[in-house]
Amino acid sequence: xxxxxxxxxxxxxxxxxxxxxxxxxxxxxxxxxxxxxxxxxxxxxxxxxxxxxxxxxxxxxxxxxxxxxxxxxxxxxxxxxxxxxxxxxxxxxxxxxxxxxxxxxxxxxxxxxxxxxxxxxxxxxxxxxxxxxxxxxxxxxxxxxxxxxxxxxxxxxxxxxxxxxxxxxxxxxxxxxxxxxxxxxxxxxxxxxxxxxxxxxxxxxxxxxxxxxxxxxxxxxxx
Amino acid sequence: xxxxxxxxxxxxxxxxxxxxxxxxxxxxxxxxxxxxxxxxxxxxxxxxxxxxxxxxxxxxxxxxxxxxxxxxxxxxxxxxxxxxxxxxxxxxxxxxxxxxxxxxxxxxxxxxxxxxxxxxxxxxxxxxxxxxxxxxxxxxxxxxxxxxxxxxxxxxxxxxxxxxxxxxxxxxxxxxxxxxxxxxxxxxxxxxxxxxxxxxxxxxxxxxxxxxxxxxxxxxxxx
DNA sequence: CATACGTTCGAACGTTCGTTCTAATTATAG
DNA sequence: CTATAATTAGAACGAACGTTCGAACGTATG
Numbered sequence: 001x002x003x004x005x006x007x008x009x010x011x012x013x014x015x016x017x018x019x020x021x022x023x024x025x026x027x028x029x030x031x032x033x034x035x036x037x038x039x040x041x042x043x044x045x046x047x048x049x050x051x052x053x054x055x056x057x058x059x060x061x062x063x064x065x066x067x068x069x070x071x072x073x074x075x076x077x078x079x080x081x082x083x084x085x086x087x088x089x090x091x092x093x094x095x096x097x098x099x100x101x102x103x104x105x106x107x108x109x110x111x112x113x114x115x116x117x118x119x120x121x122x123x124x125x126x127x128x129x130x131x132x133x134x135x136x137x138x139x140x141x142x143x144x145x146x147x148x149x150x151x152x153x154x155x156x157x158x159x160x161x162x163x164x165x166x167x168x169x170x171x172x173x174x175x176x177x178x179x180x181x182x183x184x185x186x187x188x189x190x191x192x193x194x195x196x197x198x199x200x201x202x203x204x205x206x207x208x209x210x211x212x213x214x215x216x217x218x219x220x221x222x223x
Numbered sequence: 224x225x226x227x228x229x230x231x232x233x234x235x236x237x238x239x240x241x242x243x244x245x246x247x248x249x250x251x252x253x254x255x256x257x258x259x260x261x262x263x264x265x266x267x268x269x270x271x272x273x274x275x276x277x278x279x280x281x282x283x284x285x286x287x288x289x290x291x292x293x294x295x296x297x298x299x300x301x302x303x304x305x306x307x308x309x310x311x312x313x314x315x316x317x318x319x320x321x322x323x324x325x326x327x328x329x330x331x332x333x334x335x336x337x338x339x340x341x342x343x344x345x346x347x348x349x350x351x352x353x354x355x356x357x358x359x360x361x362x363x364x365x366x367x368x369x370x371x372x373x374x375x376x377x378x379x380x381x382x383x384x385x386x387x388x389x390x391x392x393x394x395x396x397x398x399x400x401x402x403x404x405x406x407x408x409x410x411x412x413x414x415x416x417x418x419x420x421x422x423x424x425x426x427x428x429x430x431x432x433x434x435x436x437x438x439x440x441x442x443x444x445x446x
Numbered sequence: 447c448a449t450a451c452g453t454t455c456g457a458a459c460g461t462t463c464g465t466t467c468t469a470a471t472t473a474t475a476g
Numbered sequence: 477c478t479a480t481a482a483t484t485a486g487a488a489c490g491a492a493c494g495t496t497c498g499a500a501c502g503t504a505t506g
Contacts, residue, residue, distance in 0.1 A: 028473095029482085048358070050273035054464060064485045066466075071483095075464065105437075131354075133411065135271070162436070170436050174427045177412050178405040185404025188356065195397070204397045212435035213385070213393050214328075252452085277494060287455045289496075294453095298494065 033071045036061055037085070040078045045124040049079050049135040079132060080140040086125040087147045090118045094154065104162035105210060111155055112209070113202035115183045119190070120198040127187040152176065179209050256294045259284055260308070263301045268347040272302050272358040302355060303363040309348040310370045313341045317377065327385040328433060334378055335432070336425035338406045342413070343421040350410040375399065402432050 039060040043052045054075055058065050072078050094114045101107055119126045136144060159172040182205055195201060207216030262283040266275045277298055281288050295301050317337045324330055342349045359367060382395040405428055418424055430439030 032483090048271075048273055050271055051358075053462075055462085065464085066486080067484050069465070073465095135274075159436070166437070168437065170430070170439055171427055174418070174424065175431060175436050177408070178428055178431050180412075181404040181406070181408025182401040183404070185400070185408055189400045189403075201397065204394055205401055207393070208398060208401050208435065209431060210435045210437050212431065212433045212438060213382070213398050214389070214391065214433050215435060215438055216393055255453090276492075278492085288494085289456080290454050292495070296495095 029071070033081075036063070036068060036071055037078065037082055041082050041124045041128055044079065044082065044128045044132065049128070049132045076136060076140060079128070080136055080144070082125065083129050083132070083136070083144050084147070086122065086129045087144060087151070090115065090126075091147060091151055091154075093118065094151075098154075104158065104165050108158050108162060108210065109202065109206040111158055112179070112183060112206050113199065116186070116198040116202045116205070119183075119186060120192070123187065123190070130184045130187060152180075155179065175209070182209070252294070256304075259286070259291060259294055260301065260305055264305050264347045264351055267302065267305065267351045267355065272351070272355045299359060299363060302351070303359055303367070305348065306352050306355070306359070306367050307370070309345065309352045310367060310374070313338065313349075314370060314374055314377075316341065317374075321377075327381065327388050331381050331385060331433065332425065332429040334381055335402070335406060335429050336422065339409070339421040339425045339428070342406075342409060343415070346410065346413070353407045353410060375403075378402065398432070405432070 036057070040052075040057050043056050043060050046052075047056065054065055054068060057068060057075075057078075061068065072081070094111065097110050097114055098107055101110060134141075155176045156172055159175050162168065163170065163172060186201075189195075190201075204216075207213075210216070259280070263275075263280050266279050266283050269275075270279065277288055277291060280291060280298075280301075284291065295304070317334065320333050320337055321330055324333055357364075378399045379395055382398050385391065386393065386395060409424075412418075413424075427439075430436075433439070
């Protein structure tokens with residue numbers, strides 16, 4: 001492979017040098033790759049990464065097989081780019097939203113809301129991120145794992161802040177993992193007609209995690 | 224296929240007539256099939272259903288490809304049998320444990336404990352059940368979906384009992400789905416060394432769902 | 447021993463997989 | 477317009493896929 005002429009896609013592999021935000025010159029190439037990634041997200045979501053073939057993607061994008069490989073060197077890298085973009089976006093939004101909110105309980109509620117809002121507006125991407133967590137091989141999986149670790153540590157920090165601030169006694173790791181389960185599992189059941197907006201769901205889930213179903217809702221009158 | 228001589232596996236396809244518990248004569252055939260299913264569970268768990276090949280199963284069981292097909296007519300049916308056995312077992316255990324326990328809160332705690340205990344003792348099976356939820360096609364998936372509906376309705380009933388009994392106000396569907404997320408997601412993070420026994424975890428998760436992290440643990444002294 | 451049946455296998459079936467080759471077409475720069 | 481590079485497509489590659497076939501094996505019964 002080393003002697004072959006480098007395609008555009010292979011040349012693209014190197015990272016943008018950090019420190020140079022590079023002012024994002026959106027080229028035709030990037031736009032087209034973005035379209036491919038959008039279609040690939042939908043196909044991976046429906047058929048699963050292993051179950052989806054490059055020919056499925058070819059059909060979905062209306063592009064030939066060779067055309068796809070002009071923009072991305074492998075199927076695995078498509079999944080990588082999808083997961084990286086999705087995870088990076090949700091993480092950036094979270095960091096931004098957490099600024100200027102000091103109250104520990106409110107910060108946890110923001111974490112939940114951020115996740116659910118992003119899910120509702122990008123269901124396919126978040127399902128592919130959650131469900132295909134183990135589909136990448138050693139090389140590419142480690143970078144996603146790094147972002148995941150950041151996401152986990154932020155949430156763990158939120159839990160520890162609440163715990164310390166109020167002198168509570170609970171296992172923060174279990175709490176974080178339970179919360180992750182609640183918000184990640186949603187791709188298996190969420191129905192906008194039945195389950196309402198992200199805000200409504202986030203409040204309910206926030207109540208459960210923070211106060212439990214016993215103390216979470218407004219108590220009703222007994223008839 | 225209709226004109227081919229029926230193999231043992233195809234003849235086995237019909238259901239055992241209900242009403243006749245059939246006293247379970249465990250034949251050599253059943254024992255061997257069970258071994259295959261055990262190995263298949265581990266392989267599906269590690270590589271995913273689509274990612275695992277019949278040759279992987281052949282290697283894991285030490286049996287030839289044709290040998291596997293003597294015991295089960297297709298890869299998909301292997302997954303079906305794994306999921307059906309796993310789900311049926313956990314459901315039966317749950318029903319049995321719920322007898323003679325009237326208190327609504329305790330019943331929810333039993334539900335959680337039953338699920339986590341089964342997970343700890345059969346991690347591969349429960350992961351294959353959760354993760355490969357959408358891998359079966361129309362014919363075989365509906366039967367699994369039926370068991371799942373039973374499982375869901377039982378848990379929904381537990382929630383509604385607690386809600387009515389105490390005059391609480393919360394969305395039972397969201398509560399059930401959140402709880403399912405908590406207990407199903409565990410296959411992505413559980414580490415026995417770190418996270419302890421099923422009992423310990425079940426108590427923590429029960430506290431979260433019922434009382435939340437704010438009221439769930441024993442309050443600590445402030446230093 | 448002969449027969450029958452459950453069991454196992456090596457080898458192959460046709461298909462689909464991810465990927466690549468070559469060449470034609472289109473856009474861009476001088 | 478010419479030349480250079482970016483973009484697309486058709487056809488094919490070898491490998492791996494799920495599955496099947498015919499023959500051999502083992503064992504228990506007549």
